[in-house]
Amino acid sequence: MKVVVLGATGGIGRALSRRMAARGARMFLLGRDPYGLAASGKDLEAHGARVPVGSASCDLLQPETFATALERADSDLDGFDTVVLTAALFATQQRLEAEPALLHRLLLADFAHAVEFCEEARRRLLARGGGTLCVVSSVAGERARKPVVLYGAAKAGLTHYLEGLDHRFRGAGLRTVCVKPGFVRTAMTAGLPVPPFAGDPDRVAQTVLAAIDRGQPVVYAPPIWRWIGAALRALPRAVLRRVEF
Amino acid sequence: MTAEEQLAGWGRRPVVTAVVQTSANLEEATDGASATRGLGRAYGDAALPRCAGAVIACTRLGDRVLHLDPAAGVLRAEAGLSLARLDALALPRGLACPVVPGTEQVTLGGMVAADIHGKNQHTAGCFGDHLRALRLRVGDGRIVDVSPREEPELFRATIGAMGLTGHILEVELSLERVPSPWIWQEVDAVRGLEPLLERLREASRSWPFTVAWIDGVARDPAGARGVLFRGRWATRGEAPAALPLPRRPICIGRDAPDWLLGRSLVGAFNRVYAWASRRRPSPVSPWRFFFPLDAIADWNRLYGRRGLLQYQCVVPSDRGGAARRVLDTVARFGEPSFLSVLKDFGRHGLGAISFAMPGTTLALDFPHGPRAQALVDALNEVVVAEGGRVYLAKDLLTRAEHFRAMEPRLDAWLAVRRKWDPEGRIATALSVRLLGDAA
Numbered sequence: 001m002k003v004v005v006l007g008a009t010g011g012i013g014r015a016l017s018r019r020m021a022a023r024g025a026r027m028f029l030l031g032r033d034p035y036g037l038a039a040s041g042k043d044l045e046a047h048g049a050r051v052p053v054g055s056a057s058c059d060l061l062q063p064e065t066f067a068t069a070l071e072r073a074d075s076d077l078d079g080f081d082t083v084v085l086t087a088a089l090f091a092t093q094q095r096l097e098a099e100p101a102l103l104h105r106l107l108l109a110d111f112a113h114a115v116e117f118c119e120e121a122r123r124r125l126l127a128r129g130g131g132t133l134c135v136v137s138s139v140a141g142e143r144a145r146k147p148v149v150l151y152g153a154a155k156a157g158l159t160h161y162l163e164g165l166d167h168r169f170r171g172a173g174l175r176t177v178c179v180k181p182g183f184v185r186t187a188m189t190a191g192l193p194v195p196p197f198a199g200d201p202d203r204v205a206q207t208v209l210a211a212i213d214r215g216q217p218v219v220y221a222p223p224i225w226r227w228i229g230a231a232l233r234a235l236p237r238a239v240l241r242r243v244e245f
Numbered sequence: 246m247t248a249e250e251q252l253a254g255w256g257r258r259p260v261v262t263a264v265v266q267t268s269a270n271l272e273e274a275t276d277g278a279s280a281t282r283g284l285g286r287a288y289g290d291a292a293l294p295r296c297a298g299a300v301i302a303c304t305r306l307g308d309r310v311l312h313l314d315p316a317a318g319v320l321r322a323e324a325g326l327s328l329a330r331l332d333a334l335a336l337p338r339g340l341a342c343p344v345v346p347g348t349e350q351v352t353l354g355g356m357v358a359a360d361i362h363g364k365n366q367h368t369a370g371c372f373g374d375h376l377r378a379l380r381l382r383v384g385d386g387r388i389v390d391v392s393p394r395e396e397p398e399l400f401r402a403t404i405g406a407m408g409l410t411g412h413i414l415e416v417e418l419s420l421e422r423v424p425s426p427w428i429w430q431e432v433d434a435v436r437g438l439e440p441l442l443e444r445l446r447e448a449s450r451s452w453p454f455t456v457a458w459i460d461g462v463a464r465d466p467a468g469a470r471g472v473l474f475r476g477r478w479a480t481r482g483e484a485p486a487a488l489p490l491p492r493r494p495i496c497i498g499r500d501a502p503d504w505l506l507g508r509s510l511v512g513a514f515n516r517v518y519a520w521a522s523r524r525r526p527s528p529v530s531p532w533r534f535f536f537p538l539d540a541i542a543d544w545n546r547l548y549g550r551r552g553l554l555q556y557q558c559v560v561p562s563d564r565g566g567a568a569r570r571v572l573d574t575v576a577r578f579g580e581p582s583f584l585s586v587l588k589d590f591g592r593h594g595l596g597a598i599s600f601a602m603p604g605t606t607l608a609l610d611f612p613h614g615p616r617a618q619a620l621v622d623a624l625n626e627v628v629v630a631e632g633g634r635v636y637l638a639k640d641l642l643t644r645a646e647h648f649r650a651m652e653p654r655l656d657a658w659l660a661v662r663r664k665w666d667p668e669g670r671i672a673t674a675l676s677v678r679l680l681g682d683a684a
Contacts, residue, residue, distance in 0.1 A: 191248020
């Protein structure tokens with residue numbers, strides 16, 4: 001496995017990278033903070049990744065960094081076969097409603113630029129006959145709900161794009177894995193009230209890695225969210241308009 | 246990420262509001278914080294804020310391995326690395342953490358702060374004896390590297406100091422090379438405190454890991470049921486071919502009713518435990534040998550809503566019957582102690598106020614109750630008279646005057662602490678209680 005990860009320094013990305021490293025994967029990390037990338041690189045080497053784990057600067061808010069970063073990953077890994085995107089922004093509905101600048105950044109990072117990053121990655125994968133593109137979306141994109149109207153809209157768009165990508169390019173060898181986590185206890189969700197069925201990053205990573213192995217187009221984590229998602233999709237508008245979740 | 250949270254020690258009492266700073270970057274997390282907290286396994290108030298609303302850094306996400314050299318047996322990691330992850334990385338490579346406490350759910354930073362001891366204290370000393378270097382953020386915000394050669398005074402003052410000399414950011418230690426990742430265990434039932442202590446000392450002459458358990462419910466320690474555990478790393482020939490696997494812990498998820506750990510049921514449990522532990526010498530997984538309680542992720546909830554009170558002290562070995570006098574005090578109060586653990590210590594810890602000293606340590610668990618303060622006071626009177634001391638990682642109720650009477654080393658350590666934190670920016674509920682820090 002030759003894998004590029006954008007978002008390996010924290011949360012689900014760190015947990016998933018460690019599990020890939022434990023299999024002896026060759027890895028290349030993309031991110032903003034050079035110290036964090038170097039520390040995570042060492043950590044992944046200790047977990048079993050092929051030495052050395054390289055890294056390059058890449059920022060989801062600066063799409064002009066994508067091509068160069070993936071180019072460097074490609075030459076370092078001698079042609080990657082898997083791309084993982086776990087980086088994203090999150091903020092509560094209240095904050096996003098109150099801070100238009102933050103909302104702007106979030107919509108770019110979680111939808112527009114995420115799609116651009118995936119396009120850059122899938123072009124490179126398809127050029128060599130395919131590979132795996134694993135992207136973390138969210139159950140917030142499953143159905144519009146009051147606490148996640150804006151974040152959920154961005155993630156719904158991302159989910160929609162990933163489904164389309166799967167329809168269009170699976171035949172050509174591109175295996176798209178859209179991850180829909182429920183609430184997971186990471187830095188992103190620190191300080192929020194913990195709802196039922198909250199997940200642990202390492203268990204989520206285990207579920208995601210199994211989905212990558214199978215090339216499963218959609219994976220819920222923790223798995224119970226598959227059923228909660230189905231129930232949510234079945235709820236009539238009249239109900240969702242009244243409830244607060 | 247900064248958020249207001251309700252915090253409590255592992256004993257679940259008291260509950261205090263703190264502003265918790267969490268970041269994967271520990272320099273960020275500790276910026277402006279008055280204390281650091283890891284996985285929250287200190288029983289009392291060692292990782293609680295000095296006052297409601299104080300800023301506490303959480304190291305949980307700062308858990309990266311920064312350097313691992315299997316050939317030299319050296320590991321450097323961020324302070325939030327858990328022992329569970331360290332074991333998972335080390336054991337398959339033929340390495341092990343040289344000293345481990347009774348739970349795997351602790352961080353490297355916490356292990357330094359408490360200068361933890363284990364079943365091999367009599368041979369390997371404490372965790373601090375195996376440290377190569379630390380990186381700290383001291384009171385004025387500076388980042389300082391300390392080791393036995395660099396700033397040795399601050400290095401020694403930090404080991405066992407419950408995080409009160411600075412935030413621990415990185416830890417470098419030597420790992421132990423082991424012949425196999427399995428433990429060869431032998432267990433014996435022994436009746437009576439004196440014979441049990443005698444057998445424990447005898448076992449420690451030839452075994453690296455020893456510990457004893459005694460039925461704390463028994464009214465007379467002389468006739469109490471006891472169990473002696475001995476262990477060593479299994480040789481390749483004795484060990485099963487497969488790697489041992491950590492268990493997935495069960496989770497209770499709710500508070501048990503208060504009657505669960507009453508005298509009669511605890512007594513019955515202890516009887517069954519003593520009986521069930523009689524088994525043939527055999528290789529066991531290190532998780533079963535070192536961390537039996539980790540099988541239940543939230544066992545502290547067994548004590549119900551009232552919470553649990555741990556008390557651990559060490560009494561010097563040169564006084565006969567000291568352990569007996571501690572247990573007699575417990576029996577006089579009639580409090581059922583669920584887990585009473587005995588262990589002989591071989592030497593002092595390296596830290597300036599480390600807990601360990603040559604002697605015998607006793608760890609006792611009680612349900613928290615209205616008589617808890619009186620019980621701890623009575624036990625501390627005995628410990629002061631014997632020349633022993635209490636373990637701060639488990640302490641909640643010791644009074645400042647008792648602590649001072651136990652700690653002739655206190656003033657020397659306080660001088661070092663003041664030198665690095667003259668404005669007293671680093672403090673916890675424990676230091677407010679025992680050292681008179683400003684709340």
